[in-house]
Structures are given as structure tokens and as C-alpha cells.
Amino acid sequence: MRTYTTNKSDFIFTFFVYTVLTLLAVVTLLPFLQIVTLSMSSAEIVNSYGFHFIPTSFDFSGYRQVFHNDLIWTAYGNTILRTVLAVALTLVLTFLGAYPLSKKFLPHRTFWTGFVVLTMFFSGGMIPSYILVKELGLMNSIWSLVLPGAVSTFLLLIVRNFIHEIPEALEESAKMDGANDIYILWRIILPLSMPVLATVALYTGVYHWNAWFDSMLYIQDEKKQVLQLVLRHIVLDGDLAASGTETGQTNVNTESMKLATLIVSILPILCVYPFLQKYFVKGTLIGSIKG
């Protein structure tokens, strides 16, 4: 039987939970509301005192500046190109590697799995990887952004675990008809693996959309730079210069232009992530299964 006091304390607790979560959601969103508002405000409003969470008047000159900035659009193209290339390459390599590793009868399976998994726990680090890319002659090429991270051990294991769950009977009946392993992979495993491959594609896509450090290390040509790095030059270098880090750089970009660039760069992700989050959730959950 529920006692009165329990009901009362439960009511207070539930009220507390709703309050905390509402506050969390608001606090998470406020910084975004601020930059959206400032990006579409005139300089007077940007510099005026007070909160800027909801636009009071509209001035899109910041966005107009962004639209006329060729560097931003070249970088946009570069980012799209690297993302598409990397997703394609990652999908092919990950899928091809995951299928054999999912087979219990693969000779020395433990060794080959360990060969891949070991890299999760130990790596050469920043400098040896940098020297490798240099020695391979990939500097200033888009392949320096695509090849070094082409296979993620984590995603490979997710796909392997997924394929492992596909009933063997499906493959055996095809094998009786004389199909070889490559045919089975293409005609039977691939169609069934689409959900997990969507997860791989999305993880890889978001990673490459947001990646910038490799571009900072390997790409010298301004025309080949990715969007995030151009964003960094426009938004952060100006601010850091203001705080005294980088000297001698005159910053001609207005505040609203900086924030308009920021909005333009995150817009694709902002638009798609609410609809794609279930694939990411799935990825996290499959990945957490031991095996």
C-alpha cells in the first residue's frame, strides 16, 4: 500500500526531475539562440547592452558577406568532397573486413581480430603519423584527409558483430547452389547489413564534416582547406587576437559575419541530426555488446 508521505515525496521528486531537465534543455539551447540572434542582427544591436536570445530586428548583411566570400564556398566544396570520398572508402573497407572476421572458422581468427583491436589500445601518436603522411607524399592532397582514418576499429567491430547475428542458414543454402563467398557477401549479406552500414556512414560523415586537425597538418594550399579550418580563421583567430594571443592580424570581419559563417557551417548537421539520431543510438548500442 502506498503511504501518503511516499506519494508526497514522489510528487516533489517528479517535479524536481522535470525542472532539472527543462533547465538542462534551456541551458543547452541558450548559446545557440544567442549566436542565431546575433548572426542576423545589425552591428548596433550586436554591440548593445543586454541579452540577445530573440532577434528584435533583422539585418542579414552578415549572411550577404558570407555568400560573397569565395573562400568559404571553396572550403564547403572541399569538405563535401572529403566527406563523400571518406564515407565511400570507409564503407567498402569496413564491410569487406568485417565479414571475414565475423566467421568463427576463419583460420587464426583470434590473431587477425587482435591485429585490428590492438590499435584501439596503442597507437604511434601524432608525430609518427605526421611523418608517415609526409613520407608517403600525401602532403597537400585530399588523400591525406581520407586515407589515414579510413577504417575505424570501433566501427569495424560494430559491423562484425552485426553480421555475426545473421543466420548462417541463409549463406549455406546459397553455398549449396555453388555460390562463392564474394557472391554471398554481395547478394545476401550486403542487403541485410544496410541498417548497420547506415550507422557507419553517418558516424564517418559527421566525423569528416567536423574534422580539421588533419587539414591543418597536411594541407598548405588555401584553396584545398576544409570548411572547419576556414571557420576557425574567421571566428576564433579574430577572438583570440582580441585576447592578445595572435598579434598583427587586423580583423575586418564583423561580428554578425563571423556568426553567420558559424551558422552556415553547422546548418547541414543541424538540419539532419534530429532525423538521423536513431542510427547513432543504434551504433552506440551495438558497439557496446562484448565480443
Added chain:
Amino acid sequence: MSNEQITAINPAVHIRSASKKRTVWKRYLDNKYFFIMLAPVILYFIIFHYFPIYGVIIAFENFKIIKGITGSPWVGLDNFRDMFSGLYFLPVLKNTFIINSYKLLFGFPAPILLAILLNEIRKPLFKKSVQTITYLPYFLSWIALSGIIIEFLSPSRGPINVLLDLLGFKPIFFIADVHWFRSILVSTEIWKTVGFNAIIYLAAIAGINPELYEAADVDGISKLKKIWYITLPSISPVIVIMLILTSGQIINDDFDQIYNLLNAKVSSVGDVISTYTYTEGIQKMNYSYAAAVGLFKNVVALVVVLTANFIAKRFSDETIF
């Protein structure tokens, strides 16, 4: 006795070992299509993972690009001696430990707490909205997030400083203040990851047998007690595994975050191993020294994860190996 001697005495052994060799070869031949599929991945790991691992030997050399890895002079542990006797590495190591300890201390329980709170929500739309909103920062780069954070904490027009001003306090330049910088790193890290990291715990909570809660309801147990006596013990295996996996984070700092928020005013409290490696290795081109710093970090991270795993093995059944 050597192998030849055995063969000389008993020729059958020779035949047996040869046939064993043949069966291994045959097993590979039978699975040739699988190895054709696997070959590009193996090649990829050799080139892009095992070559850099081999490349860590430059940490024991005085590496020069023109001389190459094999041609550069061997210096043994000199780079490591320089690290610990120099002025810069130890403060950087200290910063790394302090920042990461705070991140673990506050950042590790945060998603567990969020998952527990979300689980109490009975309105699906509210739950879904809170989740979607808290995932948002997770999908954005630290460059974009840093721009947003710097704007939000701006001393002149950031809302926090406007609020401080309304309450009669002086504005604080959070990003360039040595007393605030680490707190900013910890709180923005939580802001970015808490929603997404809660997923795993939400799944664990969803897997708890509902009969446990029903039995508690019959006894009139309060919600808080149910969390303490049912939810937390039920998800503790997941918590232990996550703790082992994140334990390596004590030395693996978040370069993307710190590099984009760091500035000269706070480098004394915010410069960490990865940013230091970058400055030394890439900007100053002290390849060997920077590789030594990186190697030290990777070895410590590995030892910490293995130790955490060992301890977990001793005290519970939950391990990652």
C-alpha cells in the same frame, strides 16, 4: 633434442608436422575469398597503424627527416631525460592530470544522472525533446562550439556577464582567466557529451526487470529509494565497464577542445600534453622529443586501462577482456 634428431629417430613426426603445415595452408586456401576481402583492411592497418607504431622508435633517436628513421642517430633515453629535467613538460603533465581528473569526477557521473532522470519521465514527447536537444552539441565540431562558447562567455555581451552585471558583480573574462579556464573546459565538455553518453545507461536501465519495480511499488517504496536500491545496482556492471574504458582519459586529453579554447593568458593552466606535443613536434619540428612525449602518454594510458581492468577483474566479473 632438436627437431632433426626427433625426425631422425621417428620419421612419422616429420610427416605429421609437414601435413600440419599443409592443413594450415589448405585452410587459408579454402578461405581464399575471405582473405581477398580482408587483405585491403590488413594492408590499411599495416600502413596507417603499424608503421606509426614502428615509427615511435624516433623517440629514441635524434630524428632528421632527410636521414630517415633508419639513418638518424640513436640517442637512447635522452629525449625522456630532457622531458623530465626540462622546465615545460612537468607543468603540462600536471595540467593534464588536473583537468582530466575534474573531467572524470564530474563528467563521468553526469550522463548516469541524466539517464536516471530521463527514465523518470513518463511523457514521451518531453523525454524525446530533452534527448534531442542534449544531443545537439555532440554532433558539432569543437571549432564551432568554441565560437559559440566564446560568444556566450564574452565579457562585453555574453549573457552570463550581463547577469553578473545586473547582480552587481564585475564582469569576468572567463576564457582568459586562469581561475576559470579549467572549469570552462570541464563544463563545456559535459555540455557537449552528456546527452549522447547517457544513451548507454538509458539502454541499461531499460533492460532492468520491471518486476523489481512492481514489487517495490507493492511495498510502497519511494522513487528515490527505488533508484538507490534497484536502478543503480542493476546498471553497476555497465558503469564499471564504462569506467574501465574511460580510465585512460586520465592522460588522454581532448586536443580539439583545448586547442580551440586555449589562449596565451591561460596557457599556464591549460597547456596539456597533446597541445604541447603539437607545439614541440609540428611547430618547432622537434620530432624526436615530441614523439617521446606522445609515447610516454600512450604508454601511461595503456597501463592505466590495463590496471583498471585488472582491478575490476579482482573485485567483480566485469572486464573488457
